[in-house]
Amino acid sequence: MIDLRSDTVTQPTEAMRKAMANAPVGDDVYGDDPSVNRLQQRAAEMLGFEDALFTTSGTQANLLALMSHCDRGDEYICGQQAHNYKYEAGGAAVLGSIQPQPIANNLDGTLPLDQVVAAIKPNDIHFPRTKLLSLENTIGGKVLPQSYLAEAQQLAFYHGLKIHLDGARIANAAVAQGLKIADIAQHFDSVSVCLSKGLCAPVGSLLLGDEHFISRARRWRKMLGGGMRQAGILAAAAEIALTEQVERLADDHANAAALAAGLAEIDELAAGIEVHTNMVFVQISPELMPSLVETLYEQGILISAAKQLRLVTHKDVSSADVQLVVNVCKAFFSRLP
Numbered sequence: 001m002i003d004l005r006s007d008t009v010t011q012p013t014e015a016m017r018k019a020m021a022n023a024p025v026g027d028d029v030y031g032d033d034p035s036v037n038r039l040q041q042r043a044a045e046m047l048g049f050e051d052a053l054f055t056t057s058g059t060q061a062n063l064l065a066l067m068s069h070c071d072r073g074d075e076y077i078c079g080q081q082a083h084n085y086k087y088e089a090g091g092a093a094v095l096g097s098i099q100p101q102p103i104a105n106n107l108d109g110t111l112p113l114d115q116v117v118a119a120i121k122p123n124d125i126h127f128p129r130t131k132l133l134s135l136e137n138t139i140g141g142k143v144l145p146q147s148y149l150a151e152a153q154q155l156a157f158y159h160g161l162k163i164h165l166d167g168a169r170i171a172n173a174a175v176a177q178g179l180k181i182a183d184i185a186q187h188f189d190s191v192s193v194c195l196s197k198g199l200c201a202p203v204g205s206l207l208l209g210d211e212h213f214i215s216r217a218r219r220w221r222k223m224l225g226g227g228m229r230q231a232g233i234l235a236a237a238a239e240i241a242l243t244e245q246v247e248r249l250a251d252d253h254a255n256a257a258a259l260a261a262g263l264a265e266i267d268e269l270a271a272g273i274e275v276h277t278n279m280v281f282v283q284i285s286p287e288l289m290p291s292l293v294e295t296l297y298e299q300g301i302l303i304s305a306a307k308q309l310r311l312v313t314h315k316d317v318s319s320a321d322v323q324l325v326v327n328v329c330k331a332f333f334s335r336l337p
């Protein structure tokens with residue numbers, strides 16, 4: 001199958017499987033796992049933070065961040081489209097007693113900063129306490145401009161807020177701009193990073209911040225059932241994700257661009273194609289959607305289709321695969337009456 005549903009479907013590399021088989025391990029709840037400790041240390045150095053925490057998932061890393069920055073009755077400002085608002089089952093509210101204050105994202109994924117300022121509550125017993133601004137980069141594949149991150153950081157500092165980045169795909173944002181991951185991370189008090197998407201680790205995310213913040217997060221992680229034992233088996237693969245899979249993301253971006261260019265040769269699609277980092281979005285009339293999805297499926301191609309098509313490139317999609325997908329789409333549209 002050619003699976004374009006998401007970069008979460010990536011298989012671990014041979015190097016990862018080997019490292020997993022040979023990883024020295026211990027009980028990480030005692031802090032005894034050398035492979036977990038090495039991953040956390042390396043990640044902290046690489047992203048420019050005092051400390052890091054290996055987590056079961058990006059959702060857990062984001063929840064730990066919210067619960068470590070905010071107390072019961074506090075609020076965080078985020079985008080309407082933010083993963084940690086819309087796609088994490090309301091964890092901040094359910095488990096953290098933390099109120100989200102969502103703001104409509106601009107088309108480029110940024111939040112209008114004047115509206116962020118307007119949403120900050122005065123210190124008054126009527127209001128929740130506004131504690132945190134949370135951004136996402138990339139968001140829907142889009143890279144937030146570095147100048148915007150600097151402005152948001154300044155705003156947060158000026159208003160006494162902490163600033164968190166949901167950097168599930170921060171490595172894509174870095175590679176797309178020819179930057180180091182740390183160049184993006186420097187604008188934030190905390191960052192979450194997914195290792196199990198384009199970076200191909202089988203399991204795991206990281207949360208980064210200062211020592212005090214990470215020690216709070218470690219306690220919440222235990223409470224939430226995320227204290228893992230011989231987790232070095234997973235950390236060994238996760239380390240390779242950070243050290244060997246970041247630069248390769250450029251291939252995914254090139255494949256996404258090629259896919260978009262190929263699909264743009266189809267008259268019915270040309271006007272409604274967007275490509276951002278490793279994601280291609282295609283507008284298609286709702287009547288054609290089911291039959292296109294089925295035709296692709298019959299040719300061994302999986303895509304995710306809601307209001308529009310979302311095609312995600314990753315390690316296990318080659319440039320030949322991209323060409324095949326374009327050809328199947330071209331044949332589909334040429335057969336239409």
Ligand SMILES: *Cc1c(COP(=O)(O)O)cnc(C)c1O
Binds near residue numbers: 057058084138205
């Ligand atoms: C995937 C994703 C997450 C959550 O990661 P999981 O490991 O799937 O829990 C968080 N934020 C963004 C932007 C994501 O794309």
